[in-house]
Amino acid sequence: MPLKKAVVDWDSLGFNLLKTRSMYSANCRVGENWENGSLIPYGNIELSPAAVVLNYGQGVFEGTKAFQTSDKRIVLFRIDKNAKRIAWSTERLCIPKLNPDFFIDAVFETVRDNLDFVPPYGKGSMYIRPIVWGVSPALGVGPATDYRFMIYVSPVGPYFKGGYKSLNLKIETNFHRAASKGIGNAKAIGNYSASLLPLVKAKKEGFDEVIYLDSISEDTIEEIGSANLFIYHDGVLKTPNVSGSILKGVTRDSVCKIASEILDIKVEETDISLSDLFEAKEVFCTGTAVQITSVGSITYKNDVYNYYREDLGPITKKLKKTLTKIQRGEIIDPFGWLSPVIT
Numbered sequence: 524m525p526l527k528k529a530v531v532d533w534d535s536l537g538f539n540l541l542k543t544r545s546m547y548s549a550n551c552r553v554g555e556n557w558e559n560g561s562l563i564p565y566g567n568i569e570l571s572p573a574a575v576v577l578n579y580g581q582g583v584f585e586g587t588k589a590f591q592t593s594d595k596r597i598v599l600f601r602i603d604k605n606a607k608r609i610a611w612s613t614e615r616l617c618i619p620k621l622n623p624d625f626f627i628d629a630v631f632e633t634v635r636d637n638l639d640f641v642p643p644y645g646k647g648s649m650y651i652r653p654i655v656w657g658v659s660p661a662l663g664v665g666p667a668t669d670y671r672f673m674i675y676v677s678p679v680g681p682y683f684k685g686g687y688k689s690l691n692l693k694i695e696t697n698f699h700r701a702a703s704k705g706i707g708n709a710k711a712i713g714n715y716s717a718s719l720l721p722l723v724k725a726k727k728e729g730f731d732e733v734i735y736l737d738s739i740s741e742d743t744i745e746e747i748g749s750a751n752l753f754i755y756h757d758g759v760l761k762t763p764n765v766s767g768s769i770l771k772g773v774t775r776d777s778v779c780k781i782a783s784e785i786l787d788i789k790v791e792e793t794d795i796s797l798s799d800l801f802e803a804k805e806v807f808c809t810g811t812a813v814q815i816t817s818v819g820s821i822t823y824k825n826d827v828y829n830y831y832r833e834d835l836g837p838i839t840k841k842l843k844k845t846l847t848k849i850q851r852g853e854i855i856d857p858f859g860w861l862s863p864v865i866t
């Protein structure tokens with residue numbers, strides 16, 4: 524049967540899963556190599572109800588994007604960083620190592636087979652979701668003996684419902700996302716289940732997301748459930764130091780490099796106290812899915828702190844413009860961050 528061409532309304536993309544043509548799948552048994560790596564039609568998969576991932580959460584994932592550039596190339600953004608991070612995440616969760624070249628080749632193969640699902644230039648991007656799970660059944664707690672690596676993709680638009688409108692955040696005082704020596708610095712599926720109840724409660728109260736505090740002193744900020752945080756304060760761009768509980772974001776690193784090496788802005792990776800946050804001139808969050816999204820207001824207990832609510836702050840605007848232009852190939856990529864999928 525001929526493969527169907529993508530039929531997508533590019534003007535109404537949100538952050539929702541749209542089925543594409545194919546997905547990647549490979550298997551590995553502990554002590555052996557990853558094998559049977561191939562594309563299969565996108566669809567449901569079969570899993571034992573006793574699979575370790577379903578019972579004990581032995582799963583990690585990545586999130587990266589492909590873009591169409593202004594000169595019609597399809598490019599991946601800093602895919603080597605995702606390869607590095609999944610290597611750490613798998614190690615932390617006792618999952619067999621994915622060789623970076625194997626991981627990157629699999630991403631390329633999946634994107635190439637679904638090229639017509641990459642939104643046209645300026646209309647969005649293709650979100651790429653590599654996942655690795657322990658799939659063999661087990662009753663007692665322990666790592667699986669068999670693993671599955673898959674990649675699916677979806678064309679996407681803005682992550683938040685309001686598009687790129689400034690966010691209304693709440694500082695979470697009842698729940699932590701991750702413990703200081705836990706798995707917060709791995710992209711482990713369990714981190715996201717921990718964030719569901721705080722997110723649902725916050726949304727019911729009219730917020731877009733929550734800011735998590737460090738789980739020991741509760742007086743420094745960490746990140747939001749799906750992105751890293753930045754503040755611009757006293758002429759310095761600051762972001763929390765990545766510790767055991769904060770995910771080392773690819774966008775976070777890109778923003779630090781753009782700020783210090785292109786825009787000549789002083790950058791500090793440091794502890795950020797609540798008072799620094801409240802006194803900041805600009806606040807924004809960063810992530811593959813959220814790109815750079817500005818924060819317009821933050822509620823802490825009964826107090827509300829306002830920042831740039833309608834427009835972006837000047838520093839946020841410059842950083843967002845530069846990152847977007849690099850990703851879309853509108854300016855020269857001085858760091859070599861783009862890898863062409865087709866040229």
Ligand SMILES: Cc1ncc(COP(=O)(O)O)c(C=O)c1O
Pocket residue numbers: 586746747748749750751770771772773774775809810811812
């Ligand atoms: C918890 C968390 N922090 C930060 C990020 C940002 O990381 P990156 O910029 O690599 O997407 C993400 C997601 O993507 C995330 O889920």
